Amino acid sequence: xxxxxxxxxxxxxxxxxxxxxxxxxxxxxxxxxxxxxxxxxxxxxxxxxxxxxxxxxxxxxxxxxxxxxxxxxxxxxxxxxxxxxxxxxxxxxxxxxxxxxxxxxxxxxxxxxxxxxxxxxxxxxxxxxxxxxxxxxxxxxxxxxxxxxxxxxxxxxxxxxxxxx
Numbered sequence: 001x002x003x004x005x006x007x008x009x010x011x012x013x014x015x016x017x018x019x020x021x022x023x024x025x026x027x028x029x030x031x032x033x034x035x036x037x038x039x040x041x042x043x044x045x046x047x048x049x050x051x052x053x054x055x056x057x058x059x060x061x062x063x064x065x066x067x068x069x070x071x072x073x074x075x076x077x078x079x080x081x082x083x084x085x086x087x088x089x090x091x092x093x094x095x096x097x098x099x100x101x102x103x104x105x106x107x108x109x110x111x112x113x114x115x116x117x118x119x120x121x122x123x124x125x126x127x128x129x130x131x132x133x134x135x136x137x138x139x140x141x142x143x144x145x146x147x148x149x150x151x152x153x154x155x156x157x158x159x160x161x162x163x164x165x
Contacts, residue, residue: 093162
């Protein structure tokens with residue numbers, strides 16, 4: 001066999017092998033995306049099942065729920081363990097810019113007098129448009145609700161966002 005034929009055969013096999021690897025990696029990526037989406041669906045459905053639950057500091061059940069407890073319970077239903085307290089939840093995951101929020105991101109706020117201290121957390125449930133991003137949280141006055149983050153009230157108090165997976 002001439003060296004030219006050998007190179008041609010080797011080159012063809014290498015291209016074939018590369019295509020198989022690319023195809024299989026796409027399948028793996030697709031499978032990971034499906035698992036992520038299923039988890040997110042479970043987490044968001046669980047959080048939404050608490051809509052109307054009254055606020056209770058330290059609460060983690062239907063008789064009363066606080067903001068970090070809502071996310072703790074919801075993520076647990078999706079088989080994802082997160083810290084229990086909002087200030088600790090704000091330290092985990094990948095940083096996300098406000099204008100890049102996606103479904104499943106955690107959004108953190110400073111609601112008290114100290115403008116830098118994280119005291120509140122919510123979960124992005126839906127991105128409807130450029131100025132319409134819904135998040136679910138446990139409001140101290142209204143209980144568990146979904147709201148648009150693009151209101152003056154929330155945008156002024158927003159401090160950071162994190163993506164857990």
